[in-house]
Amino acid sequence: MELSVNEFANGYAAVDFGGAIDSGNHWRYRVTALARGGGTQVEETDNNRLFIAPALTWAPSDNTALTLHGSFLADRTQGQNFLPYVGTVVDAPYGRIPTDLFTSDKSLDHFQRNQSWAGYEFSHRFNDTFTLRQNLRYAHLDLDFQTLYGVGYAGEPAEAQLSRGNFVTRPTANLFSVDTQGDVRFSTGPVRHLVLAGVDFKNYVLNDEQGYEAGAPLDLLNPVRGDYTPTESRYTLNQSTQNQLGVYLQDQLRIGDRLSLTLSGRHDWVGMAVDNELAPTANYDGSESAFSGRAGLLYRFDFGVAPYVSFSKSFNPVAGTKSDGSLFEPEKGQQLEAGVKYQPDVFPVLVGLSVFELKRQNFVTTDGAFNQLQIGEVRSRGFEVEANATLTHGLSLIGSASLYSLEITEGADFELGKRPVGVPEVLASLWLDYTFQDGALRGFGAAAGVRGVGSSYADRENTLDVPGFTLVDASVHFERGPWRAAVNASNLGDKTYVSSCSSATACFYGERRRASATVGYTW
Incomplete structure (x- = not known):
């Protein structure tokens, strides 16, 4: 078991411990935890966190293992200062904004996040050729964030009056994912293969809530705190859902002791929907599919040099909605890379x-x-x-x-x-x-x-x-x-x-x- 204690000069403190103890022949467990509290360089801004992550593994043999694990995270802090370019990067007529100035108000400002997940990892090796795995996870997030953030100067910078927006967001999100895969090792003549094939599924639901109205300005040279309440107006109030099914196949080929070739392909089908309470005409229910993949080649020389080249295509559905209430389009990408690695034996x-x-x-x-x-x-x-x-x-x-x-x-x-x-x-x-x-x-x-x-x-x-x-x-x-x-x-x-x-x-x-x-x- 391992125990460590951290002390920070600005009042921040943390304790974390973790370890593994063998209990019997087949059971192992590990608990990792973190607790921290205290201030930051910005006055009236704390940075408090609690975290615990237990894990229990059952391994009846060298070929089979099941790990149950989860975590819980709680953050309690304040919003981040949004400061103008003039007064931070370059001088304002009054100079620079102090780095410790808190531009919001403790009567309203807070950031509270609770995040938890639970799942398992299972693997079974049938023999030296076949191995089967399955990983499953369910995660939940709820967030309550309210702040007065800067939106530029109210008037000329010389007046040192910071306009502020009264912002609130209270989203909740749930994610379920399961990935089932198997790999097989075999040879075809001088070529050794490690083939990985699998299917995964994800269900993501985001209940989004955001609101904004103009807040009272703040005198940067003589800040006066008030008594503020969260905005009641909402410009985002919707539920977005994504269901993603993917199948993938990869082959890692070793040709002799020098040449390695990796070929992989994946196809995704994504169903996307948004239920917009504020603008029903912006509701959407549709789908998209895409193929992505990767090819990479590496050659190892005796003297430690290994040049390589790779090409890949990516497809990544983006959660959430734009400011007009419509869904984000999936992000796509292409990458071409070439290089060399050097690791001599001597x-x-x-x-x-x-x-x-x-x-x-x-x-x-x-x-x-x-x-x-x-x-x-x-x-x-x-x-x-x-x-x-x-x-x-x-x-x-x-x-x-x-x-x-x-x-x-x-x-x-x-x-x-x-x-x-x-x-x-x-x-x-x-x-x-x-x-x-x-x-x-x-x-x-x-x-x-x-x-x-x-x-x-x-x-x-x-x-x-x-x-x-x-x-x-x-x-x-x-x-x-x-x-x-x-x-x-x-x-x-x-x-x-x-x-x-x-x-x-x-x-x-x-x-x-x-x-x-x-x-x-x-x-």
Whole structure:
């Protein structure tokens, strides 16, 4: 069993424990739980969570196993600040909005989420050739979210009056899914096959409720709290249902010890319906079907180099409705990727390089508030590199970098050729860790790293630039016998930065400096 305790410098605390104990010859159980409470960098904003996930496994033999598992999650916090571009990314006449300012009101604001699921995983291996599995899950979610969120300035920025919207949403959702699959292993001459075939079914029901009305403005320089009640108006009140049936087949072929080929195909049939209480003329009952699949080829050389190429098509039904009450169209995509992996036998290093082109149709984005939009097509071309290596005895390195070129290729005329809002084109990180392997300091170590995010845009016209940022993190840790301890710090320089904007009126500060301590004991 393992127990760990975390303490955070800003008043946040957490305890989590988990473990596995063998009870008899056939039964095993595990319980993972988390409890946390306390504040955040924003005043009057808590971040409280309870989580428990028990699991019970019955394994009467090495060939058969049944696991019953579930979880319950309860979140209690407040809404996120929606701040204007002027006053966060760039100076307003009065300067910058403080990172700890709470722009809503505790008399109204709360975010309450209860989420639970239960199910099982069953597998039985008949012999070295055939294996059968079935996974089943039922999940439920209910959410109660009320907030006063910023919608830009009331008047000129110099007046420092933040307009606010009184928003409420109380959705509930239920999901049932079952997946039955079998695999068979066999050879045809020099070719070894692992064939996987299956059928899955999903039923998703969302009861959506959203309301909005104008709220009282807030003086950013001299905030005065009031006594507010949730809005009674509703602009969304509907039930959307999706039933999805899919069949799939995949063959992983190994030709000798060098060449691997993966071929897979899937066909989905989706029934979609919406019952709109506010606009019955927007009701819909229809269906759609699509084929998706993947093909990948990899060759391994003796000296550790393995080039590969793959192509895939995707089909993903999107839950929920647009602001006009109509259903989202399923998202479709195509991806072409080529690259090389390097893992020599004589040196503990793994390096991967890849280039890709990804196209996504019916891409979901936001209008900057709580409404979601769909774009005709977004194309992403890019390059990725990642490395994981042991440089010397006790010194390890983990690094990655991604460079993208993002472009809207189908959509409204004004956004063609533009980049989607809030999406950077550069991501990079590097982390070094040294742990003493011998002597009196054995088990003691320290680590440091840097992570960077490139610039993005705050508007669909790409005229408002959000600068990128670079942060430094560090850690000191110790492990010996059953004990583990660590002190972790993120954003060591306590840099103030805007992590992203979804519109000119919806910008969000990133997390300031945070420290945490963890102590663990395993027995």
